[in-house]
Amino acid sequence: MRLRKAYIPTLKEAPADAEVISHKLLVRAGFLRKLTSGVYIYLPLAWRSLNKIANIVREEMDRAGAQELHMPMVQPSDLWQESGRWDFYGKELLRFKDRHDRDCCLGPTHEEVITDLIRGEVRSYRQLPLNLYQIQTKFRDEIRPRFGLLRGREFIMKDAYSFDCDDEGADVSYRSMYDAYWRIFSRLGLRFRAVEADSGSIGGSFSHEFMVLAETGEDMIVSCTSCSFAANVERAPVVWRGESCRQQCPPVELTATPGAHSVAQVCDFLGVQPQQLIKTVIFAVDGNPVAVLVRGDREVNPVKLKNLLNAGELAIAAPEQVREWTGAPVGFAGPQGLHAVMHVYADLELRGGTDWIAGANRGDMHVLHLNLTRDATVTAFADLRVIGAADPCPLCGAEIETARGIEVGHVFKLGTKYSKALNAVILDEQGRERHIIMGCYGIGVSRVLAACIEQNNDADGIIFPPPIAPYDVALLNLDTQNADLCAKAEELYAILQTQGLDVLLDDREERPGIKFKDADLIGLPVQLVLGGRGFGRGMIEAKDRRSGEKAELPLEGFAAAFATWREHVLQGWK
RNA sequence: CGGGAUGUAGCGCAGUCUGGGAGCGCACUUGAAUGGGGUUCAAGGGGUCGGAGGUUCAAAUCCUCUCAUCCCGACCA
Numbered sequence: 001m002r003l004r005k006a007y008i009p010t011l012k013e014a015p016a017d018a019e020v021i022s023h024k025l026l027v028r029a030g031f032l033r034k035l036t037s038g039v040y041i042y043l044p045l046a047w048r049s050l051n052k053i054a055n056i057v058r059e060e061m062d063r064a065g066a067q068e069l070h071m072p073m074v075q076p077s078d079l080w081q082e083s084g085r086w087d088f089y090g091k092e093l094l095r096f097k098d099r100h101d102r103d104c105c106l107g108p109t110h111e112e113v114i115t116d117l118i119r120g121e122v123r124s125y126r127q128l129p130l131n132l133y134q135i136q137t138k139f140r141d142e143i144r145p146r147f148g149l150l151r152g153r154e155f156i157m158k159d160a161y162s163f164d165c166d167d168e169g170a171d172v173s174y175r176s177m178y179d180a181y182w183r184i185f186s187r188l189g190l191r192f193r194a195v196e197a198d199s200g201s202i203g204g205s206f207s208h209e210f211m212v213l214a215e216t217g218e219d220m221i222v223s224c225t226s227c228s229f230a231a232n233v234e235r236a237p238v239v240w241r242g243e244s245c246r247q248q249c250p251p252v253e254l255t256a257t258p259g260a261h262s263v264a265q266v267c268d269f270l271g272v273q274p275q276q277l278i279k280t281v282i283f284a285v286d287g288n289p290v291a292v293l294v295r296g297d298r299e300v301n302p303v304k305l306k307n308l309l310n311a312g313e314l315a316i317a318a319p320e321q322v323r324e325w326t327g328a329p330v331g332f333a334g335p336q337g338l339h340a341v342m343h344v345y346a347d348l349e350l351r352g353g354t355d356w357i358a359g360a361n362r363g364d365m366h367v368l369h370l371n372l373t374r375d376a377t378v379t380a381f382a383d384l385r386v387i388g389a390a391d392p393c394p395l396c397g398a399e400i401e402t403a404r405g406i407e408v409g410h411v412f413k414l415g416t417k418y419s420k421a422l423n424a425v426i427l428d429e430q431g432r433e434r435h436i437i438m439g440c441y442g443i444g445v446s447r448v449l450a451a452c453i454e455q456n457n458d459a460d461g462i463i464f465p466p467p468i469a470p471y472d473v474a475l476l477n478l479d480t481q482n483a484d485l486c487a488k489a490e491e492l493y494a495i496l497q498t499q500g501l502d503v504l505l506d507d508r509e510e511r512p513g514i515k516f517k518d519a520d521l522i523g524l525p526v527q528l529v530l531g532g533r534g535f536g537r538g539m540i541e542a543k544d545r546r547s548g549e550k551a552e553l554p555l556e557g558f559a560a561a562f563a564t565w566r567e568h569v570l571q572g573w574k
Numbered sequence: 575c576g577g578g579a580u581g582u583a584g585c586g587c588a589g590u591c592u593g594g595g596a597g598c599g600c601a602c603u604u605g606a607a608u609g610g611g612g613u614u615c616a617a618g619g620g621g622u623c624g625g626a627g628g629u630u631c632a633a634a635u636c637c638u639c640u641c642a643u644c645c646c647g648a649c650c651a
Contacts, residue, residue, distance in 0.1 A: 012600060012612065013586050017644050027585095037643070143575090143648085262651060281650060292650095299650055316649045331651045359651085386650095478610060513611040520611090531610055541610095 001471065003506045007044055010518050020216050022453035023148025025462050029521045031470075038145025038153030045522065046449065048470035048502075050156060053448050054135050056187050056467060057158050064180040066131035066160050071113050073137060077103035079112035083421045088312065094141045106139040111418045111440060114161045118436065119424035125165040128426065128436070129173055133160030135445060147216070149450035150406060156446040162439040165426055170437035174206075174413050177441045181210050181409050184443065189465025189573055190452060193405065195221045196231040198303045207412040210443075211405030212451040221405045222387055226398035233402070234303040236387040237394045240348035249354045249371040252336070258364045261331020263296045266366060270357065273297075278350065278358040278370065280333040282317040282325060282342075285309055289317065289325040289342035292384055293335055293372075295349055296357075299386040308345070308382050326361050334359030334367060335376035343379040346372065351381055406451040407444070414438040456546075462523030463546050466570055471504040473566075474524040478512045478531035488555065489530050492540070495559050520545065526569055528553075528562075544569045 007030075014024035017034075026032040031046035042050060058068065077095070080086035085093075086103075094106045107113065114132060122128065138157045145153050162173035178194070185192045190212050197209035209232055211221050223230035231237075260269045267274055277296025282289060283305065290309065292300050306314045319330045325341055326333045335358055338344050350356075356370040372378060393400050416435040419425070425433045449468070456463040466472065473496055477489040489505060496503045504524060506515045512531065519527050529541040539552045542565050553561040 009584090011585060015585070016580090016587090019645085034643095144645095146644090265651095279650065283649085294650085302649055314649090316651085319651095322651085329651095333651075481609080511609065511611090511613065513609095513613075516611045518612085529610080533610070 001502075001504050003504060004508050006504070008522070009043070010521055018148060020147045020150065020454065021457055022150065022216075022450040025453055025457055025521070026148060026450065029462055029523070032148065038142055038151070040149065040152060040154070042446075045470040049449055049464075049468050050445060052468045052470075053188060053445050054156075054158070057135065057184055057443055057445065060180045060184045060187070061133050061158070061160060063183075064131070064176050066133045066162075066180075068134060069132050070134050070136060071107070071110050071117075073107050073139070075105055075107050075113055077105060079116055079422070080105060083112050083115075083418060085112070092140045092142060094139055107136075108138055108140040109440075109442075110134070110159055111161065111414070111438075112422065115418045115422045115424050115438070118163055119419075119422055122163065122424075122426060122436070125426050125428045125434075129162060129164045129169050131160055131162040131173060131177075133158060133441075147218075147450075149446050150216075150454075151218070152446070155444060158443040158445055160441040162441070163424075164437045164439075165428055165434060167437060170413060170415075170439055174411060174439050177411050177439065178208060181411060181441070181443070185210055185212075185409065187467055188448060188452065189456075189467050190408070190448070191455060192408070193221060193223060193230050193403070195223070195405075196235050197410065198232065198235045198307070207410060209405075209407050210409035210411075212408050212448075212455060213403055214406050214451060214454040215404055216454050217404035217406040219405050219407055220402055222400050222402050224393035224396060224398055224400050227393060227396040229393050229395040229400075233387055234301065238348070238383050238385055238387050238391055239394045239397075240351065240383070241392075249374070250369045252370055252375050253368045254360055255366055255368055256364060257332075257366045260364075260366070261329070266357065267296070270366075272357060276355075276357050278335060278356045278372075280335060280338075280359050282322050282333055283314060284317045284321055285311045285314050287313075289321065291333065291335070291338050291342050291344045293344065293346040293350055293358075293378070294385045295347065295353075298347065298349070298388070300347075300384060301386045304382070304384050305345070308384070328359065328361045328365075329363050332359040332361065332363055332365060334361050335370070335372060335378070336361065336367065337376070339377035339379065344377065345384060346378045346381050347384045348381050349385065406447065406454065408448050408451050409441075409443045411441045412439060414440055457523075460517075461521035464523045464525055466525045466573060469524050470522075471502040471524050472526065473501050473503045474506065474519045474522070474527045475503055476506045476512075476515045476519055476527060476529045476531075478515065478529065480507060480509050482532065485530060485532065485535055488535065492528070492530065492558065496562070499559065499563065525573075526566055544572065547572055 009030045011028045014028050018024040018027055031043055033041045035041055077086055093108055096104055098104055135158045139154050142153050145151055164170040164173055193211045194208050195211055197207045220233040222233055222236050257266055257269050260266045263274050263277055263279055274297035278293050279296050281292045281300050294300050322330045350372055354371045357366055357368055358370050360367045389402050419436040419438055424436045426436055428434050453462050479485050493503055493505045523545055525545055527543040534540050538555050540555055542551045542553050551565055
């Protein structure tokens with residue numbers, strides 16, 4: 001592509017609404033323009049990169065035995081009613097009516113459609129296993145879209161669905177996708193981790209997330225410094241080391257704590273440490289009150305609570321609800337007497353202590369010397385808190401470390417959730433009817449592009465990993481007034497293309513500085529600089545965008561010299 | 575949905591408090607010089623000041639409504 005003809009609108013300044021680096025650079029480098037909140041136009045450069053990503057995904061999915069198809073984006077409500085998700089999915093599902101007043105939605109995911117397809121066609125175990133996938137635009141009406149392509153409302157996703165007749169087969173399918181994902185993200189040149197994850201609203205029994213490591217990631221992940229354990233903090237179990245409880249504890253005593261409704265305020269007021277407190281958090285679980293107790297310096301993990309209670313909707317109770325249920329304003333709830341109005345769940349860790357300080361269920365009052373077993377009734381003890389950096393690895397007990405990640409892939413073992421809801425059955429070898437065992441597997445293709453840039457950039461712009469760069473080589477003709485130089489540029493342009501490379505030739509009548517800046521901003525892995533200086537000596541400059549390393553290559557025998565140099569650059573990425 | 579803010583040329587912004595010429599930088603067009611890291615000079619083109627209504631002799635500016643966008647929060651008591 002000749003830059004003179006290309007639509008690559010680069011900008012000196014980033015738009016004011018861009019916050020994260022990938023968003024700023026994608027806009028500045030001429031990849032992306034916003035249409036409306038969370039909805040973007042992919043310009044030619046972005047589209048080339050996205051296609052390269054998609055093709056790598058395709059190759060590995062095909063290699064894993066999956067078959068590509070393409071499903072509709074507009075879906076009827078009936079299927080969603082049938083699966084139960086029409087009511088359950090929430091406002092992220094964009095709903096509308098067609099001219100006949102029929103309820104429709106834009107597909108945020110395709111379990112319903114694919115299951116409907118399969119139940120109508122597949123009758124025998126002989127037709128399984130099957131794995132079908134598509135690469136398609138999805139729409140999720142996110143509560144707050146932000147960070148450009150990292151959390152858009154409209155985005156490109158690869159979604160795959162596997163169908164097996166038994167659990168063993170489903171496990172094989174799952175493993176095969178897990179391995180394919182590993183290959184995909186490795187080939188894309190990303191630094192990533194695969195972690196155990198919660199299965200969320202998609203449902204199902206087991207899942208892994210593939211996380212690109214980046215400071216701007218919205219997810220926290222933990223991993224063991226010694227063994228293979230790695231998980232999203234949402235899911236990471238906390239082991240209770242079972243320290244014995246101190247038996248001595250004076251009688252409960254009321255104490256005034258005016259205005260102290262946070263752990264920090266209570267600690268300041270009483271001159272105590274957060275570890276001596278019990279934090280009582282009131283949740284509304286499907287409309288009913290539930291209390292969760294954790295140590296004052298810990299955080300409740302709502303995902304664990306949701307799973308423990310097998311709950312649908314779960315939220316922190318509103319202030320009015322807290323007042324109604326506990327009789328006290330927010331900040332003064334405590335375990336005493338709560339069991340009369342709600343279930344009380346306590347984190348395992350609270351078993352290991354006594355003589356607690358807790359809310360008194362009265363405004364501006366706390367209690368001292370609380371002994372949970374003596375002074376309150378706990379429905380159950382369970383692992384309910386968020387893992388912390390000081391906690392040991394739940395598998396081997398070694399030290400753990402935390403990191404931020406961007407979720408770019410997710411594999412789920414769904415089990416029979418959708419095949420039961422939509423009655424997708426087959427006949428097994430014995431002629432018995434069985435529900436199909438399903439799995440689903442997603443990759444955020446457009447998010448991969450942004451995540452990759454979050455991970456690979458510097459002050460000058462993007463640094464593209466070679467596999468997903470929109471072009472392989474930037475060829476800069478520094479002086480378009482010089483006919484000899486232009487002829488040489490064209491010659492090199494042709495040579496590179498015969499080597500199978502995608503080349504972006506800067507043939508604009510611009511000053512060299514502009515060409516250098518734009519080349520760095522767009523971030524193609526290799527730059528070739530053809531200018532008067534080197535040309536006079538029969539040389540051309542090559543620059544590795546990642547390392548900044550430069551070399552002079554001879555124009556005589558250029559093809560071979562360049563191939564060697566480029567190989568050297570590619571090695572740097574390994 | 576709660577809180578905060580912003581909408582003025584393609585992009586970044588000033589002007590709004592205190593009403594009276596619609597401006598600056600970049601980008602764009604033309605010309606000249608320059609020619610290896612966003613060069614310089616000159617001359618230009620481009621805006622219903624987000625929209626509607628109101629107050630006023632007069633509104634980007636004041637008032638009301640509305641639309642849009644962004645930030646923070648919407649789990650930690």
